[in-house]
Amino acid sequence: MSDTWEHAYSDEQLDAYVRGQAGDTLTQAIERDMAVTPALRAEIALLRGIRPALEKAAPVSPPGELGWRRLEAAMSDAPQERLLQNRATPNYWRVAAIALGVAVIAQGALLLMPKVAPQEARFHTASQAGEGFELAVAFEPDAQIATVATLLATAGAQIVDGPSAAGLYRIRFETAESWEAGKALLDAALAVSFVAQP
Amino acid sequence: MTTARDPDRDQALMARVTNGDVKAMRALYESHSEAVWRFVRSRLRDEFEANDIVHETMLTVWRTAERYQGRASLRSWMLSIARNKIVDHLRKHGRVDLREADTTVPDDTPNAEIIVAAAQDAARLRVCIEKLGQHQRAAIHLAYFEELTYDEIATVEQVPAGTVKSRIFHAKQLLMRCLTRGAK
Numbered sequence: 001m002s003d004t005w006e007h008a009y010s011d012e013q014l015d016a017y018v019r020g021q022a023g024d025t026l027t028q029a030i031e032r033d034m035a036v037t038p039a040l041r042a043e044i045a046l047l048r049g050i051r052p053a054l055e056k057a058a059p060v061s062p063p064g065e066l067g068w069r070r071l072e073a074a075m076s077d078a079p080q081e082r083l084l085q086n087r088a089t090p091n092y093w094r095v096a097a098i099a100l101g102v103a104v105i106a107q108g109a110l111l112l113m114p115k116v117a118p119q120e121a122r123f124h125t126a127s128q129a130g131e132g133f134e135l136a137v138a139f140e141p142d143a144q145i146a147t148v149a150t151l152l153a154t155a156g157a158q159i160v161d162g163p164s165a166a167g168l169y170r171i172r173f174e175t176a177e178s179w180e181a182g183k184a185l186l187d188a189a190l191a192v193s194f195v196a197q198p
Numbered sequence: 199m200t201t202a203r204d205p206d207r208d209q210a211l212m213a214r215v216t217n218g219d220v221k222a223m224r225a226l227y228e229s230h231s232e233a234v235w236r237f238v239r240s241r242l243r244d245e246f247e248a249n250d251i252v253h254e255t256m257l258t259v260w261r262t263a264e265r266y267q268g269r270a271s272l273r274s275w276m277l278s279i280a281r282n283k284i285v286d287h288l289r290k291h292g293r294v295d296l297r298e299a300d301t302t303v304p305d306d307t308p309n310a311e312i313i314v315a316a317a318q319d320a321a322r323l324r325v326c327i328e329k330l331g332q333h334q335r336a337a338i339h340l341a342y343f344e345e346l347t348y349d350e351i352a353t354v355e356q357v358p359a360g361t362v363k364s365r366i367f368h369a370k371q372l373l374m375r376c377l378t379r380g381a382k
Binding site for chain 2 (some may be wrong): 039045046
């Protein structure tokens, strides 16, 4: 390109001028130079012409209302990712699974207790003599082992069975008083997702 | 006509869309669908294909609203989604244009006075724009119709800002020569 096609302005400066966003100083400078620089005059004319040319470039109208109706119908069949993520860990299934687990444990205990009682003794220590003061608990999936251990120690409970397929542990307390206090503690603990009496 | 952009309003509407507000989605659709459509039309000549791309783009906006971080303008975010849909569409139909925009400039000197007159003829300039390569045409559209910055165009087109600058520079040279030649 010959020297006559050079000018002193950057694309950003020319764009700002064409959009009417250039300051007074730049505007005056460009207009002064346009009078004596054909290349600048031509480029400004081109830039000013592009928008009107593009406005007429697509004579057919955009989707508009029909497009919206089509989109609205599709939206009802296309749940948002946010909802899908929530659905990926449905709480009601978890609660149902835990409740089922509790029922199975309770029923199993009732049915098997007379027969297995002598055998169970080999798994129990003398310190667990306070049989009957038990709870079924489930911990949050992200609960730390240290947190669980501290929680159980504070509550005065020991794990005697579990985890079941539903993630339930059976814990035992020494006394009725510690059972009640422990249950209240576990109910309020963030690391515990489920507490029930088996 | 493309609705004037209002970033604060866009942000507020997007927050509502993220929570599943259909009315907010409609407001966004009314504000931006035409711009998306025009952009798609700058890359695809088929009107029905363009409508499908706009539909898919707006549906993606609805489904993935929570991914919008507000770093780029909502308009550029939508256009970048549309750009990806276009690329996927072209690839799917075996119409991928892997060539970079044609940067060869005919060896003839543009005539300033002819250009000044010809640039006011929208139909004539439109013919010249249609002759540009796909990438150059899109860059010109985004810069001078959507008035995006080079950085925003780079985000939409997923290329370095320097590439955008180069595409626009060569596109302008080609347009000026096209206008000059058209008069001869």
